[in-house]
Amino acid sequence: MSQGNEQQRQRPIVVPGEPVGDSKFYIPGMNTLKISDRFFATTVGIIRVDGKRLDVISLKSFYQPRIGDLVIGIVKEPSIAGWTVDINSPFLAFLPLSEYPEKRIRLSRDNIGRILESGAVITGFIKDASIFSSPVITLKGKGLGVVSSGTLLNITASKVPRLIGKKGSMLSVIERATGVRLTVGQNGRIIVHSEDSNIIAKIRNVIEMVERESHIYGLTERVEALLLGRKS
Amino acid sequence: MSITEQRPIISKLEKQELFRFLAEGRRVDGRSLLQYRNLSVQLGYIEKAEGSALVELGNTKVLAAVKVGVALPFADTPNEGILIVNAELVPLASPVFEPGPPSEESISLARYVDRSIRESKTIDLSSLCIVPGRSVYSLYIDLYILDYDGNLIDASVIASVNALSTTMLPKYSLEGQNIKKLDEYFKLELKDYPVSLTYAFFGDKYVVDPCLNEEYASDFTVSMTVKSDDRFCAIQKNGGGMLSPRSFLDLLEKSITLGKELRRVAYSQIVKK
Numbered sequence: 001m002s003q004g005n006e007q008q009r010q011r012p013i014v015v016p017g018e019p020v021g022d023s024k025f026y027i028p029g030m031n032t033l034k035i036s037d038r039f040f041a042t043t044v045g046i047i048r049v050d051g052k053r054l055d056v057i058s059l060k061s062f063y064q065p066r067i068g069d070l071v072i073g074i075v076k077e078p079s080i081a082g083w084t085v086d087i088n089s090p091f092l093a094f095l096p097l098s099e100y101p102e103k104r105i106r107l108s109r110d111n112i113g114r115i116l117e118s119g120a121v122i123t124g125f126i127k128d129a130s131i132f133s134s135p136v137i138t139l140k141g142k143g144l145g146v147v148s149s150g151t152l153l154n155i156t157a158s159k160v161p162r163l164i165g166k167k168g169s170m171l172s173v174i175e176r177a178t179g180v181r182l183t184v185g186q187n188g189r190i191i192v193h194s195e196d197s198n199i200i201a202k203i204r205n206v207i208e209m210v211e212r213e214s215h216i217y218g219l220t221e222r223v224e225a226l227l228l229g230r231k232s
Numbered sequence: 233m234s235i236t237e238q239r240p241i242i243s244k245l246e247k248q249e250l251f252r253f254l255a256e257g258r259r260v261d262g263r264s265l266l267q268y269r270n271l272s273v274q275l276g277y278i279e280k281a282e283g284s285a286l287v288e289l290g291n292t293k294v295l296a297a298v299k300v301g302v303a304l305p306f307a308d309t310p311n312e313g314i315l316i317v318n319a320e321l322v323p324l325a326s327p328v329f330e331p332g333p334p335s336e337e338s339i340s341l342a343r344y345v346d347r348s349i350r351e352s353k354t355i356d357l358s359s360l361c362i363v364p365g366r367s368v369y370s371l372y373i374d375l376y377i378l379d380y381d382g383n384l385i386d387a388s389v390i391a392s393v394n395a396l397s398t399t400m401l402p403k404y405s406l407e408g409q410n411i412k413k414l415d416e417y418f419k420l421e422l423k424d425y426p427v428s429l430t431y432a433f434f435g436d437k438y439v440v441d442p443c444l445n446e447e448y449a450s451d452f453t454v455s456m457t458v459k460s461d462d463r464f465c466a467i468q469k470n471g472g473g474m475l476s477p478r479s480f481l482d483l484l485e486k487s488i489t490l491g492k493e494l495r496r497v498a499y500s501q502i503v504k505k
Binding site: 121 | 247
């Protein structure tokens, strides 16, 4: 950003090793390292202060699974008693047969590779995530299951909270302006429940803007202006 | 024994979208079926190498560097210099690249680039002889894939030729039985400017310069290298599926037309007008 006004409105970007706070005032949070009384950023990102807690939100990241997260996965392959699922994370998740809804599956009779084929898109909750085993997904729950139509888009996982906004404000702005429903997974995958190429192009532009400008204040207004074709 | 790696899985929704666009004669990223992504070339990117170039084709980024040495020639070509191409698919470029010994894909890429340069006679290898049968120049082209978003072959050929065009060779003098390196350099002369064109096939439809998702979703890809005189010097098909004779002839024609345009952009900094 070369303009003076724009610069003032930006959240400062920190780089690894940069001092970000002092333990007199803050508690070190995500992506920070405490050395004696000071703490330092461990990644390139922006500072977020929540009460006394100070986090560095990285500009780009992969998804770290947490219990209860809604994720959008891509079935990779069937395995013994379940399926391995790509959840856009360094870890492959596992969907056990017992967490597949509705149907009673008999391993001796049913070919589980046909029930969920490679490449199938699913929405599920993370049921279990620990450092000792693969994250476990469940499809049992309202609105969960296999997605057969729509468009799949991606955003870096650390920008998902920004895309959703405070209490879903940004998401509702997008849904209201485009008239389509979006399912946003915490793992950086988004399903747009539409196949209209004009709407998809608009939403792609919004996602690009969120990725590019999430550190600049007033993002929701700019997104609204972009969607409604106004000048911000 | 090597095992051919399987292509990563692309989701059904992305595949459906891709085919929906193809049916309308468009592509997801807004390009037409026979349109290349933006191409940029930076010459002399690495100071320590004798020649180098960084090529960005859309989000695909390839760095080519040329190192020059003196070696014993091969017994069957005592008057010719040595050309060796090596490709490194570094893990930072893509989650699908793993550290370890060279994969089948990296060997295939290096061999194709080698074939494109060697068979197009881009370098006159006989001009790289210092003492016949004893000392010749050896050129090592190292390709580093820094970002992978499909179509490595075309980007790598363009990067290699651009890197070769910037290569400076040290001069040697003969002193008795030995050779001595002088403090003088001369420029490597290029005889041709080949370009590779890669097509991804989806049934009977095809697109040029496939991005990563298109590459993964396609039945197979075909790469063709065209010389400046519109002759072909390398052709390779990757993946299963059948290429019909009609499609093949069609590709030859398209490659000549598209190759002219691509050559103009790719080598704009090095070809004398």
